[in-house]
């Protein structure tokens with residue numbers, strides 16, 4: 001009988017402690033469902049110490065679509081997860097802007113870059129190391145658009161950093177401009193095509209909306225299209241760069257566009273580089289005039 005009384009007293013104490021713990025946590029009522037799994041023996045529940053205060057849930061990236069549901073139960077038996085794990089995004093995708101909000105480039109360009117870093121819209125995402133969005137100054141009046149990342153760009157996540165990029169920097173320097181502060185540099189596709197092949201038409205079609213939005217936000221006075229792929233994607237023309245270079249075009253009916261050779265073409269020994277470089281310099285001089293920059297008389 002004494003044992004029974006003692007066990008009953010223990011039980012009452014445990015219930016008091018349990019209720020007090022919930023009270024401290026702000027609970028004003030109890031759920032109708034059992035808190036513990038039904039497989040737990042009743043006597044274990046009665047003698048168990050009050051359950052510890054649950055630790056605050058880890059803060060998932062606020063707008064990450066890949067955040068695990070916070071209600072997901074733990075897997076105590078280390079069984080294989082039935083749902084394949086999703087690779088963590090490189091940049092958390094910010095909340096979409098409210099409709100009608102003024103389009104601030106310093107808000108929206110990072111948003112597009114975050115979308116690009118998570119993009120799987122075409123097969124190029126399967127082999128990329130990094131997405132390549134831009135380098136330079138988003139406030140620039142002059143934008144250079146190339147074809148797509150190569151091996152160096154894929155490795156660094158920045159456009160035009162290999163040999164062709166060094167030549168492009170020299171061309172920009174010859175204009176009296178500084179690449180990182182006076183121009184904005186980007187590409188038609190944001191992921192490297194394997195083996196440095198040209199991007200396929202469906203890859204360009206999948207990626208070009210990012211560039212249109214990018215250009216819309218940067219809103220340059222002049223765009224320089226570097227090579228055939230940039231020319232075709234920006235103007236929808238099949239004319240080769242050799243025929244069109246040096247002649248002013250309009251991008252989307254509003255922005256002056258100068259087509260010229262891609263720096264990697266100028267580096268090819270088969271391209272008559274001396275003559276091609278002279279022509280490219282002529283094209284850049286036209287750009288300088290359009291921007292009101294002083295053009296050197298002789299080079």
Ligand code: SF4
Pocket residue numbers: 116119120121122123124125131189190191203206207
């Ligand atoms: S190339 Fe463009 S469309 Fe294709 S996966 Fe990369 S970011 Fe997405």
